[in-house]
Amino acid sequence: QQQVKQSPQSLIVQKGGISIINCAYENTAFDYFPWYQQFPGKGPALLIAIRPDVSEKKEGRFTISFNKSAKQFSLHIMDSQPGDSATYFCAAARYGGSQGNLIFGKGTKLSVKP
Amino acid sequence: EAGVAQSPRYKIIEKRQSVAFWCNPISGHATLYWYQQILGQGPKLLIQFQNNGVVDDSQLPKDRFSAERLKGVDSTLKIQPAKLEDSAVYLCASSSGVWTQYFGPGTRLLVL
Numbered sequence: 001q002q003q004v005k006q007s008p009q010s011l012i013v014q015k016g017g018i019s020i021i022n023c024a025y026e027n028t029a030f031d032y033f034p035w036y037q038q039f040p041g042k043g044p045a046l047l048i049a050i051r052p053d054v055s056e057k058k059e060g061r062f063t064i065s066f067n068k069s070a071k072q073f074s075l076h077i078m079d080s081q082p083g084d085s086a087t088y089f090c091a092a093a094r095y096g097g098s099q100g101n102l103i104f105g106k107g108t109k110l111s112v113k114p
Numbered sequence: 115e116a117g118v119a120q121s122p123r124y125k126i127i128e129k130r131q132s133v134a135f136w137c138n139p140i141s142g143h144a145t146l147y148w149y150q151q152i153l154g155q156g157p158k159l160l161i162q163f164q165n166n167g168v169v170d171d172s173q174l175p176k177d178r179f180s181a182e183r184l185k186g187v188d189s190t191l192k193i194q195p196a197k198l199e200d201s202a203v204y205l206c207a208s209s210s211g212v213w214t215q216y217f218g219p220g221t222r223l224l225v226l
Contacts, residue, residue, distance in 0.1 A: 004156075006156075032213060034213075034214075036217075041219070042219055042220075043118070043205050043207070043217030043218050043219050043220050044157065044205070044217045045217065046214050046215070046216075049213065049214075089156045089157075091156070095213070101147070101159040101162055101170055102157070102159065102215065104155075104156025104157050104158070105156050106154070106155050106156050107154070107155070107156050
């Protein structure tokens with residue numbers, strides 16, 4: 001019940017295309033869903049995050065869609081660029097009452113071809 | 115604002131040896147986390163500190179791993195003795211509030 005399942009494992013997209021990465025969770029107590037971007041040799045960096053009280057959040061070319069009833073959320077990268085090539089991790093946490101730890105998915109390696 | 119600092123960046127040791135990693139969080143961040151990231155997987159929390167107290171160490175293999183955060187600032191993670199399966203990237207993160215965790219570059223450990 002603590003798992004976060006992420007798909008696909010890898011994704012190849014043409015420059016200008018839309019990249020879509022999906023995650024599913026089981027624990028309904030989770031109330032914070034961030035996406036992290038990680039480049040080789042670097043630590044993960046927060047990209048965008050959402051709380052379950054909204055169904056969508058957009059920041060620039062990055063959008064999170066959240067479906068509470070299905071316990072799923074996804075990351076959409078519009079107009080994908082070669083610089084977006086990285087590994088993306090979804091995560092979930094329960095922050096009720098104290099700072100909870102992040103449960104990460106296994107990651108999606110995105111390659112954007114020029 | 116300086117980020118989370120970690121050292122060393124790389125370490126190669128023989129199995130059964132001991133190793134220590136150091137982390138300096140972002141100034142003023144009360145919460146510090148150590149994660150283990152095995153190749154091809156997402157980070158997994160090992161231990162969480164709030165100031166110099168342990169909040170969560172449920173996934174820390176306490177027979178061989180130990181961590182401390184003296185004075186509520188820097189932290190050290192130690193493995194003794196190391197096993198082959200400890201080969202991973204050890205990430206330190208810090209947070210000033212409830213939501214955003216800022217990660218350091220990690221220490222890449224190879225156990226031979």
